[in-house]
Amino acid sequence: MAVAALVDELRASLSAEATVTASATAKLVYSRDSWPRLSLQARAGQRAISPPDLVVHAGTVADVVEVVRAAGRHSLPVVPFGAGSGVCGAAVPIKGGISLDTKRLLDLDLSRAADGLICVGAGWIGQRLEHELQRHGYTLGHFPSSIGCSTVGGYLATRSAGQYSTRFGKIEDMVVSLRFVDGEGQLRHTTEGPLDTTQLLVGSEGMLGVIVDAWLRVEPAATSGRLFRGYWCTSVSQGLEAMRRAIQAGHQPAVFRLYDPFDSFISGARKAEEGELLLPTDPQQWPRKKAPSWLPASLSPAELKPRLMTAANELLSRRPSATHWLNILASKAETGCLLIAGVEEASDEDAALLGRALFDDLGSRLQDLGPAPGEYWFAHRHDVSFKMAPILAAGMFVDTMEVSAPWHRVAALYDAVHAAVENEAFVMAHFSHAYTSGCSIYFTFAGFGADESDCLARYDRVWKAGLSAVAAFGAATTHHHGVGLLKAAWLGSDQPGGAPLFAAARREIDPAGILNPGKLWEVAP
Amino acid sequence: MTDRWQATRSLTPAHRPWPIAAGQPTLFVPASLEALAIELQRAPAAALLPLGGGTDGLATTQPDALYQLDHLLQPASVDEASATLDLPASMTWGAAQAIATAYGLTLTDLPDAFADATVGGTLARAPWQPVLHHSATARARCIGISAMLLTGERYHYKTASRTASGPDLRTHFLGRAGATGPILRATIEASREGHLPHDLSLPLTAASLQAVIGLQRRFGRALRLLPTPAAATIRLRLRSDRPETALLLDALVALGAQHTTQLTNERPAADRWLTLPFAEASTLIEATTELFCLALGPTHLTVALRKSHPPIALANHELIREGLLGAGFTRHSEVSQ
Numbered sequence A: 001m002a003v004a005a006l007v008d009e010l011r012a013s014l015s016a017e018a019t020v021t022a023s024a025t026a027k028l029v030y031s032r033d034s035w036p037r038l039s040l041q042a043r044a045g046q047r048a049i050s051p052p053d054l055v056v057h058a059g060t061v062a063d064v065v066e067v068v069r070a071a072g073r074h075s076l077p078v079v080p081f082g083a084g085s086g087v088c089g090a091a092v093p094i095k096g097g098i099s100l101d102t103k104r105l106l107d108l109d110l111s112r113a114a115d116g117l118i119c120v121g122a123g124w125i126g127q128r129l130e131h132e133l134q135r136h137g138y139t140l141g142h143f144p145s146s147i148g149c150s151t152v153g154g155y156l157a158t159r160s161a162g163q164y165s166t167r168f169g170k171i172e173d174m175v176v177s178l179r180f181v182d183g184e185g186q187l188r189h190t191t192e193g194p195l196d197t198t199q200l201l202v203g204s205e206g207m208l209g210v211i212v213d214a215w216l217r218v219e220p221a222a223t224s225g226r227l228f229r230g231y232w233c234t235s236v237s238q239g240l241e242a243m244r245r246a247i248q249a250g251h252q253p254a255v256f257r258l259y260d261p262f263d264s265f266i267s268g269a270r271k272a273e274e275g276e277l278l279l280p281t282d283p284q285q286w287p288r289k290k291a292p293s294w295l296p297a298s299l300s301p302a303e304l305k306p307r308l309m310t311a312a313n314e315l316l317s318r319r320p321s322a323t324h325w326l327n328i329l330a331s332k333a334e335t336g337c338l339l340i341a342g343v344e345e346a347s348d349e350d351a352a353l354l355g356r357a358l359f360d361d362l363g364s365r366l367q368d369l370g371p372a373p374g375e376y377w378f379a380h381r382h383d384v385s386f387k388m389a390p391i392l393a394a395g396m397f398v399d400t401m402e403v404s405a406p407w408h409r410v411a412a413l414y415d416a417v418h419a420a421v422e423n424e425a426f427v428m429a430h431f432s433h434a435y436t437s438g439c440s441i442y443f444t445f446a447g448f449g450a451d452e453s454d455c456l457a458r459y460d461r462v463w464k465a466g467l468s469a470v471a472a473f474g475a476a477t478t479h480h481h482g483v484g485l486l487k488a489a490w491l492g493s494d495q496p497g498g499a500p501l502f503a504a505a506r507r508e509i510d511p512a513g514i515l516n517p518g519k520l521w522e523v524a525p
Numbered sequence B: 001m002t003d004r005w006q007a008t009r010s011l012t013p014a015h016r017p018w019p020i021a022a023g024q025p026t027l028f029v030p031a032s033l034e035a036l037a038i039e040l041q042r043a044p045a046a047a048l049l050p051l052g053g054g055t056d057g058l059a060t061t062q063p064d065a066l067y068q069l070d071h072l073l074q075p076a077s078v079d080e081a082s083a084t085l086d087l088p089a090s091m092t093w094g095a096a097q098a099i100a101t102a103y104g105l106t107l108t109d110l111p112d113a114f115a116d117a118t119v120g121g122t123l124a125r126a127p128w129q130p131v132l133h134h135s136a137t138a139r140a141r142c143i144g145i146s147a148m149l150l151t152g153e154r155y156h157y158k159t160a161s162r163t164a165s166g167p168d169l170r171t172h173f174l175g176r177a178g179a180t181g182p183i184l185r186a187t188i189e190a191s192r193e194g195h196l197p198h199d200l201s202l203p204l205t206a207a208s209l210q211a212v213i214g215l216q217r218r219f220g221r222a223l224r225l226l227p228t229p230a231a232a233t234i235r236l237r238l239r240s241d242r243p244e245t246a247l248l249l250d251a252l253v254a255l256g257a258q259h260t261t262q263l264t265n266e267r268p269a270a271d272r273w274l275t276l277p278f279a280e281a282s283t284l285i286e287a288t289t290e291l292f293c294l295a296l297g298p299t300h301l302t303v304a305l306r307k308s309h310p311p312i313a314l315a316n317h318e319l320i321r322e323g324l325l326g327a328g329f330t331r332h333s334e335v336s337q
């Protein structure tokens, strides 16, 4: 099929708001999402896995219908594309075809907002939607770190979670129903048949339909009813126990985050005084395998800080053994762990009452640090995700791994993943998204290789070792970043035996298999 | 049926979820899960269904045979720290609650009527919960299942609290009334006993329906609104997309319900609305989460706090009282709790 002919065909049939292009720039841009591995590949000079044949910005729901039908006629894949902030390669058009950008689907029906429901087009960027809702006195309560660069369609398609998920739930808890265009170009509503298929479409990563709009729950917006408190825990286990007890006692804080010792240290909760260096100043003399016997069993913040600064700089200059050394230092930190709790309610009174109950509960078990750590977190809550670029630019790899487990396994899972990856990368973590029965662990890891291909190989080994450890624990290999190409091999661990069920759903909704082919259960194990 | 199965006993009426006695299905007892798998592959779809507690009452298709599962399933286990119960599907909620109690846990958010219903039967009938009722349903508490496909293959949705591992393939079994294969086990989130409120409730009179809706909106996550028997009428929304709606409508009209007009701009527009006396409706309201229940004003409401921690319950109690009075509610002293 001549792409040029299809471009003409679509231009003639789509609305005036739509655009159709097969330009080299568009193809390059839409050939990838924000999966760090793709950045490593690009840095190594490798070309995109596979660019799309053309890119369409649908202007209306009818455009989406038309594009899917045209793709069907030409047997071309259609890959829905939100804002490309996905971090697992889900929107990469590995079989070419049409990248279908849904950002222009911007309908917004607030007529039932007073009943706690809105209908929103898939294209809304989270931040803009939230502004618009707050202007009318409502909030969706969905605040992912990527809120400025991700869409409602993307959230739904990947089962996204925001930073306030403990209070508002994940996106799958917020959605009531949605409309989507199936693989045959039919516009469908998930509650139109005898069975509600909403949760089948949620998380389908573009394979079971192009989501065009959704009914979501909203709540009255908080104007000023936001309170934070920081707590100091002697260990990860103590912090986890305090979180578990509070959640199971019925508290529902908006923010609940426990940082491991190293993450606590660098999160700036305790300002360490500069101390004298006990380490050899020359990093060449640093040990390569085990902690040296002359290093104290634990390091105070003042002792730790200068060593960490040196080690971090050495990591950025890719000094061999720097990752290992950072892990050792982190394990020696006697800084304890920082727990941040925050409530956000529509009114000051609500926040004060709920906050008092929560803070009294936590304060009875942990050392109260006052509001400062939480307020600091709030002011900088989106910063951390955007610190990856300089690390990648320094020739390193960096990524995040978000997993979840029942409470009784969380601490052990943390240790297991740490142990699995610490020889390849520096790793730290925080615990958030708490539920009655468990919570998620968010690992950040960084490292480097002898050269670009070694760097990629090491990056892959870290993921494999980390997720294998998670799978061996029976924990969930992905909590909110979705699956994409990165985690497809572990789907069978999270939902063993799911392949025939997914295939059946696919046959019913997209018999020709044109929607984002080759992802999720279609990735060869 | 084959020699792998033996008919053990005939079904008592209590075990027949079908409204019309068109004939008695046979009860079979598979010797093993493997034997069950073979039979499922042979049987025409929906001819062979799992035996539950028989409390459904709205099932429309009657199978040729039912099969028993309980002897094939491992006993229940409890994860105390995570407050979850891993239950065989054939267990009744009554039995599940007894186990939960022994561990200081509770499932009491579930309706009392569930005592004889089984875990599997409930999930097999559970729809995705509608917006306002999401926290108390068995479906919402189910964080994992193990099931068998009609091909005999097995499926597990593992018991982490939440995942982002693609579509929720439990959809294949939940609400399918056993026609897609049996649910074998379920992991259910419980609450911690002792943290439940001592039924802090607040009798109130609503000035208007809007006030009730406002209340649901504001406190929907934190409380249940229970219209009290003193209230005269209840308005129900029956979802037109449910297969049992027609049956239910007939039953309700026989009970004295009257058709009424739609209240708000609900979606889907074809939903059916009814008004009927509370006394007759109460069982039905409890009976299915597919009904939206809105009390009409002026109306007596009992506000029952769902929050489990006494300080929170108390805090909410205050909030609610103030919020309600501000929203046009008045105290109604005659309504007992």
Ligand SMILES: Cc1cc2nc3c(=O)[nH]c(=O)nc-3n(C[C@H](O)[C@H](O)[C@H](O)COP(=O)(O)OP(=O)(O)OC[C@H]3O[C@@H](n4cnc5c(N)ncnc54)[C@H](O)[C@@H]3O)c2cc1C
Pocket: A033, A034, A079, A080, A081, A082, A083, A084, A085, A086, A087, A090, A091, A102, A122, A143, A144, A145, A146, A149, A150, A151, A152, A153, A154, A155, A156, A157, A158, A159, A160, A161, A162, A163, A204, A205, A206, A207, A209, A210, A211, A212, A385, A386, A480, A481, A482, A516
């Ligand atoms: C800096 C940064 C921070 C992040 N923080 C978070 C966080 O806090 N929480 C979190 O959950 N995630 C986070 N992410 C990941 C990412 O933002 C989410 O996965 C997000 O949901 C993706 O949305 P998107 O619109 O960019 O989708 P895309 O990346 O464009 O697409 C993701 C998948 O969804 C499908 N899709 C997109 N739109 C549609 C549609 N309309 N219909 C059907 N399928 C569609 C695509 O085909 C693809 O499979 C972060 C990412 C970055 C880069």
Ligand SMILES: Cc1cc2nc3c(=O)[nH]c(=O)nc-3n(C[C@H](O)[C@H](O)[C@H](O)COP(=O)(O)OP(=O)(O)OC[C@H]3O[C@@H](n4cnc5c(N)ncnc54)[C@H](O)[C@@H]3O)c2cc1C
Pocket: B015, B017, B049, B050, B051, B052, B053, B054, B055, B056, B057, B059, B069, B089, B090, B111, B113, B114, B116, B117, B118, B119, B120, B121, B122, B123, B124, B125, B177, B178, B179, B181, B182, B183, B184, B283, B285, B286, B287, B288, B289
């Ligand atoms: C007084 C009363 C009050 C009720 N209150 C409520 C209420 O508050 N909320 C509510 O939702 N319902 C309520 N119901 C309806 C009924 O209790 C539920 O539908 C119940 O969950 C059915 O469970 P069961 O074990 O009795 O299933 P059954 O009636 O035995 O079976 C229902 C269907 O599920 C199938 N099934 C049974 N076990 C399995 C399994 N393991 N795997 C797959 N399929 C299976 C059966 O084959 C059958 O098709 C009430 C009923 C009564 C009589």
